[in-house]
Amino acid sequence: MAEALAEGGTKGAATSGGAGPSPGVFEHLGAVAEAVLYEGYLLYPYRRSSAKNRVRWQFGVLFPRDWVEADGPVTPGVSGSADSWYQQTECLLRVWQPDSVRVRVRVRYLQMQRKQVEEAGRPVASLHGDDGTVHLTFDEALPRECEIEAPLDELLRGARTVAVSAPAGEDVEPLPDDAGRVVRSREEIRAETTVTAERLSEGLCRIRVRTTNTAPAPPPRTPRDEALRRALIATHTLIGGDGVEFVSLIDPPADVEALVRACRNEFTFPVLGGEAGDTAPVLLSAPIILPDHPQVAPESPGDLHDAAEIDEILTLRTMLLTDEEKREARATDPRAAAILDRVDTMPQEIFERLHGAVRSLTPAPPTAPPTRVPPAASADPLRPPATPAGPVPTWVTPTASADPARPTATPAASAVPAPPWAAPTPSADPAWPPATAAAPAGPVPTWVTPAPSADPARPPAPPAAPAGPVPTWATPAPSPDPAPPWATPVASAGRPAWWQEGADDGLSPATDTVLVDGVALGGGSRVRLRPRGRGADAQDMFLTGRTAEVAAVFHDVDGSVHLAVTLDDDPAAELNNWYGRFHYFRPDELEPLEPAGSPDEPSAPAPAAAPARHMTDSETPAAEAE
Incomplete structure (x- = not known):
C-alpha cells in the first residue's frame, strides 16, 4: 500500500x-x-x-x-x-x-x-x-x-x-x-x-x-x-x-x-x-x-x-x-x-x-539462462545418461566421512548400477563432477541417511529418526537466557490456531495480567516506561522515564504480549482512552510502580534520544478507531 x-x-x-x-x-x-x-x-x-x-x-x-x-x-x-x-x-x-x-x-x-x-x-x-x-x-x-x-x-x-x-x-x-x-x-x-x-x-x-x-x-x-x-x-x-x-x-x-x-x-x-x-x-x-x-x-x-x-x-x-x-x-x-x-x-x-507498492526491494542483476545440453543415450536403461558435453550442476551426493560425527566428504564411485533418479557416477575426466554416487564407505549418522525403498523405481523414503544422539556440532546451543513467561506463545494443544474460531477464548485485554518483576500488571496498573535501546520505536524512546497507566493487555498472534498504556501527563489521555489510541510496550520495557491508589509520581522528563534510521508510528498495533 x-x-x-x-x-x-x-x-x-x-x-x-x-x-x-x-x-x-x-x-x-x-x-x-x-x-x-x-x-x-x-x-x-x-x-x-x-x-x-x-x-x-x-x-x-x-x-x-x-x-x-x-x-x-x-x-x-x-x-x-x-x-x-x-x-x-x-x-x-x-x-x-x-x-x-x-x-x-x-x-x-x-x-x-x-x-x-x-x-x-x-x-x-x-x-x-x-x-x-x-x-x-x-x-x-x-x-x-x-x-x-x-x-x-x-x-x-x-x-x-x-x-x-x-x-x-x-x-x-x-x-x-x-x-x-x-x-x-x-x-x-x-x-x-x-x-x-x-x-x-x-x-x-x-x-x-x-x-x-x-x-x-x-x-x-x-x-x-x-x-x-x-x-x-x-x-x-x-x-x-x-x-x-x-x-x-x-x-x-x-x-x-x-x-x-x-x-x-x-x-x-x-x-x-x-x-x-x-x-x-x-x-x-x-x-x-x-x-x-x-x-x-x-x-x-x-x-x-x-x-x-x-x-x-x-x-x-x-x-x-x-x-x-x-x-x-x-x-x-x-x-x-x-x-x-x-x-x-x-x-x-x-x-x-495505491495497493501493493513495494520500495524495499531492488531488482536482481540479469543472468544468462543455463545452457541445456541433451545427454547421450545410455545402453543400460537402468544407468543414467553419459556425462553431458557442457557444465554439470554440482548437486551430486557426497560419500560418507571416515568420521561418523562429521558431514560426508567428496563423492566416490558407484559399485552397483543405480536407477535413473539416482545421483550421477564419476566422469572419466577428473575435471568434471562425478555422475553417480556410491554407497558410503563408512557408517553415516542415521539422521542423514534415507530409509531404503522396497521398489527400486521409487525414490527413498523420508529420513528415519536418529537412532542415537545427534552430533553436538549439529545441535543448537541452548540459550543462556530462557524466554520470559510473557514471551511464551499463548496457543497450546487445546487452543485453536489464531485464525480459527475460538482462538481468542479465554483472552480478555481488560482483565488479563502479566507478571513483571513479581507484580501482576493489568488494566489500571501504574508503570514507568523503560523502552529498550535496540528494537524500540524511536517515538517510544522520547518517553523514557515517563509514568503511565496500563489500559489493557494484548496477545499477538505469535504469542508475544504488549501492554497498552496512556501517559499520566498527556492532556489528551482521556480522549485517547475513549477512542483506543495508546502507546504499546513489551513487559520488559515497563517498571511497576506502587499499586493504584498511592500518590501520583510526577512524570520524569524524557532525555533527548539519538536520531534513529527508521521511524514508525508508536501507536500500533491497534488500528485507528473513530
Whole structure:
C-alpha cells in the first residue's frame, strides 16, 4: 500500500565537486514541505464532530513563552510533538569557496484563523441555508513563510535576526439570501528567526537557525484553543545554499560523527533533501520525524492531511462515509471538501496504484539462462545418461566421512548400477563432477541417511529418526537466557490456531495480567516506561522515564504480549482512552510502580534520544478507531 510519505530521493539538483543548487532548490521539496505544514491539520473522518479533531494542532506549535512555561520550563526534545516557545536547528555544511557562499533559510508555519458563523449578528455553532447548505464554526489556518538570505562570511562574523511575523486581520463573507455571515479573524503573530554560523574546520561550518515566539502572552490559565491564536503552528525550516552540501545528521560520515553528535536540535528533526546520499544541497528541519531524502509517494493522488499514513486505507475509509457525514465534512473545512471531491471522482486505475507498492526491494542483476545440453543415450536403461558435453550442476551426493560425527566428504564411485533418479557416477575426466554416487564407505549418522525403498523405481523414503544422539556440532546451543513467561506463545494443544474460531477464548485485554518483576500488571496498573535501546520505536524512546497507566493487555498472534498504556501527563489521555489510541510496550520495557491508589509520581522528563534510521508510528498495533 502506498504511503503518502516514502523514503527516497526527490528530484533535486545534484551536486558534484561543490556545484551549488539551482535557484529553485526549495521548490523541489515543495510537496514534502506542504505535507509537513498540513500534517494533522484535519484528521479522518475530516468532520468537526470527530473526537480526534477536537484537539487541534499537534506538531511544531510555538506559543508565547510566558504562557507555555506557566507551570515550568519546557523540556527540549528532538521532535515538535510537545508545545514550546522556540525551535532550534543545528546542522553541518561542507563549503568549497566560503567567500562566495550564500545561505538561504525559509521559515514556514500556519497562522490560526477563527471561522465564526453569525446569524442576525450573533455567533452560532452552525447555520443551515435555505438551499440546504450547512455552515459550521471552525478553526482554520493560513500558511505563512519568510525567507532569509545572507553571505556565509557575514554570518560567521555575527548573527542575523529577521522578523517572521504575520499581521492580524478580519474577513467578512455574507451568506446568500441574507441568511447570515461568516467572519474570519486572526490575531497578530510576533516571531523572529536568528541565523548564525560557526567555522569548525577548513571547509566545514555549523549553521544554527532559531525561531522564537515573541508575542505577549495571554493570561497563564487561558485555554489552549485561545492561546493558539498567537502561536506559530506546524513550524518548520528549509535551509539551502550555493556551493554547499549539508551532512546527514541521521547517518553522518565517520569523519564528522562527533561533530554531528554535538549539534543541538530542539523541537525539530533535520533531514537531508534532494537525491539519496550522505550529503545534499538542502535540508528540511521538520517537527515530525522523517528519513533522509523524504518524498511524497508517487502513487499519492493528493494530500489527505495524514501525510505519514497510508493513502489506500484513508481513501477506503473516506469512501465509506455516509452522505450525512460527508455533508458535515464539506461544511467543516474547504480542504476537507477537496479531499471528498478527489476521492469521489478518483479513477479506478489511480485507486489501484495505491495497493501493493513495494520500495524495499531492488531488482536482481540479469543472468544468462543455463545452457541445456541433451545427454547421450545410455545402453543400460537402468544407468543414467553419459556425462553431458557442457557444465554439470554440482548437486551430486557426497560419500560418507571416515568420521561418523562429521558431514560426508567428496563423492566416490558407484559399485552397483543405480536407477535413473539416482545421483550421477564419476566422469572419466577428473575435471568434471562425478555422475553417480556410491554407497558410503563408512557408517553415516542415521539422521542423514534415507530409509531404503522396497521398489527400486521409487525414490527413498523420508529420513528415519536418529537412532542415537545427534552430533553436538549439529545441535543448537541452548540459550543462556530462557524466554520470559510473557514471551511464551499463548496457543497450546487445546487452543485453536489464531485464525480459527475460538482462538481468542479465554483472552480478555481488560482483565488479563502479566507478571513483571513479581507484580501482576493489568488494566489500571501504574508503570514507568523503560523502552529498550535496540528494537524500540524511536517515538517510544522520547518517553523514557515517563509514568503511565496500563489500559489493557494484548496477545499477538505469535504469542508475544504488549501492554497498552496512556501517559499520566498527556492532556489528551482521556480522549485517547475513549477512542483506543495508546502507546504499546513489551513487559520488559515497563517498571511497576506502587499499586493504584498511592500518590501520583510526577512524570520524569524524557532525555533527548539519538536520531534513529527508521521511524514508525508508536501507536500500533491497534488500528485507528473513530
